[in-house]
Amino acid sequence: MKRRRQAAESQEKGVQAVRLRLADIYGGMISSRLKEDAALPVLAQSIARHGLLQPIVVQENEENGRYMLVCGTRRLAACRLLGMTQIDAVQIPGRKPDAAACFLEDHFTRQTVPFLKEAALLQRAEVAEKCCLPEGEIRRRLAMLKLDEETQNAVMRGNLSLEQAEPLLDAPKSNRVEVAGIIAERNLSAEQARRLVSKSENCAEHGKRRAVRRATEEAQRLCDGLSAQGLHASLSVCAQGQGLCIQILIKNEHLSS
Incomplete structure (x- = not known):
């Protein structure tokens, strides 16, 4: 039955x-x-x-x-x-x-082309000249060599296709290996991979802002601790160049240079 x-x-x-x-x-x-x-x-x-x-x-x-x-x-x-x-x-x-x-x-x-190996060969001008691939396809493969070695290894381990791996070029360097692993594990399409990278970029930017906020809060706690010990301390946060300057100013008549 x-x-x-x-x-x-x-x-x-x-x-x-x-x-x-x-x-x-x-x-x-x-x-x-x-x-x-x-x-x-x-x-x-x-x-x-x-x-x-x-x-x-x-x-x-x-x-x-x-x-x-x-x-x-x-x-x-x-x-x-x-x-x-x-x-x-x-x-x-x-x-x-x-x-x-x-x-x-x-x-x-599900078979994927070992495009990183192709790219390594295409670096040789004589190979690129004789290769039947269109120039655009050659450029796409050569561009993937901009990925760091660790990310390239992750791409090879995950057997990612060129289309799946290309969005990694736009991913934050610190997240590329993790993103490559997710693309491989879920077998994401190229469009899904691009959306994942975009989300990763937003998370990375949010993470930077959170790190700055935590640093500022830690500096403020240190400043409060100094004040509690009788030192007149104040926190100063200002833009400097393309970054941010966090300073603790201490004023006390007992301090001397």
């Missing part, structure tokens, strides 16, 4: 959105791909915070009423790691050949 499931409001060409029990899902096209996936806990944390943004893909096994996993091995494993009992899925019709085709399509569309 088939397991109960919540069907979606619409169906198209046999494709159906469903909500399934994790216990009813088995297998996958590559069973051992997660053995050394150190990023799986990070993905699990992301799903815990933001939910599952992309459903897994399954096919129903009519013989036992269970569902074979077609695409989404890491997502399914992360949900199991979280102890979830149900998961959103897309059920596709067909048998093993269809599942294999779907898996390969998912695999190839």
